[in-house]
Amino acid sequence: MIDLINVNKSYNEFAVLKNINLSVKKGETLAIIGASGSGKSTLLKLMIGLQRPTSGEIWIKQQEISKLDEMQLDKIRLTMGMVFQYSALFDSMTVAENIGFGLTEHSDLSTAEIDKIVDEKLALVGLEKFKEYMPNELSGGMKKRVSLARAIAFEPEIILYDEPSSGLDPIMAGKIDKLIKYTQQQMGVTSVVVTHDMDSAYYIADRIAMIYNGEIIALGNAQIIKNSDDERVQEFISGGRIIR
Numbered sequence: 001m002i003d004l005i006n007v008n009k010s011y012n013e014f015a016v017l018k019n020i021n022l023s024v025k026k027g028e029t030l031a032i033i034g035a036s037g038s039g040k041s042t043l044l045k046l047m048i049g050l051q052r053p054t055s056g057e058i059w060i061k062q063q064e065i066s067k068l069d070e071m072q073l074d075k076i077r078l079t080m081g082m083v084f085q086y087s088a089l090f091d092s093m094t095v096a097e098n099i100g101f102g103l104t105e106h107s108d109l110s111t112a113e114i115d116k117i118v119d120e121k122l123a124l125v126g127l128e129k130f131k132e133y134m135p136n137e138l139s140g141g142m143k144k145r146v147s148l149a150r151a152i153a154f155e156p157e158i159i160l161y162d163e164p165s166s167g168l169d170p171i172m173a174g175k176i177d178k179l180i181k182y183t184q185q186q187m188g189v190t191s192v193v194v195t196h197d198m199d200s201a202y203y204i205a206d207r208i209a210m211i212y213n214g215e216i217i218a219l220g221n222a223q224i225i226k227n228s229d230d231e232r233v234q235e236f237i238s239g240g241r242i243i244r
């Protein structure tokens with residue numbers, strides 16, 4: 001579904017990602033972990049064509065996207081949802097308008113049909129009562145949930161999440177995790193989730209990839225990551241609390 005082949009990304013002379021080879025299978029949830037600045041968000045941006053690789057190939061559903069123009073990329077993006085780190089809602093639109101925006105712009109659905117979908121997705125994220133609110137009237141966590149509702153409204157085949165539960169209280173973070181699992185189990189969505197939260201990664205992901213200085217240094221299910229004999233992995237997953 002998503003295949004990165006020998007991908008390198010540099011900003012000016014600085015190599016952020018080095019020779020990344022990674023495949024995400026249809027219906028799989030892959031978590032990407034790694035220290036701040038290790039290149040996780042850049043990896044997500046490459047997958048949705050917001051950044052282009054310096055070299056290498058990025059395949060989304062049998063199409064190599066790294067050399068497509070913006071119009072061709074837009075077509076691919078219509079099959080993908082993205083939940084950004086900072087919600088990225090349209091400030092001048094209500095919650096309902098934000099969630100329905102993609103459908104209004106890119107589908108032939110009637111206003112009533114879109115409204116029904118908006119209601120369904122708002123119920124999924126527990127924000128039924130906030131339909132007519134403006135983003136600036138919501139807390140950070142609520143904005144994140146609206147952003148998630150917007151991403152799933154379109155029923156995309158792929159959803160990319162950039163730290164979906166950061167800044168949320170544990171109960172809300174748990175709810176977001178359950179929703180991510182729901183999109184996989186009920187909608188068959190293929191997901192890539194950047195997270196700092198190891199409990200979340202173990203819960204939601206089929207496999208976890210750890211990036212260290214722009215390279216993938218570990219890849220596998222929770223058991224493989226937990227049992228890794230790489231000190232850098234152990235240090236990260238224990239939150240630096242390893243006793244040497």
Ligand SMILES: Nc1ncnc2c1ncn2[C@@H]1O[C@H](COP(=O)(O)OP(=O)(O)OP(=O)(O)O)[C@@H](O)[C@H]1O
Pocket residue numbers: 011016034035036037038039040041042043
């Ligand atoms: N547009 C850009 N121009 C120049 N440098 C960039 C750009 N975007 C990211 N970088 C650099 O690339 C490196 C990786 O950034 P990236 O945002 O991918 O890291 P990250 O692992 O997602 O970090 P965090 O966990 O803090 O969000 C950083 O050193 C950052 O300064």
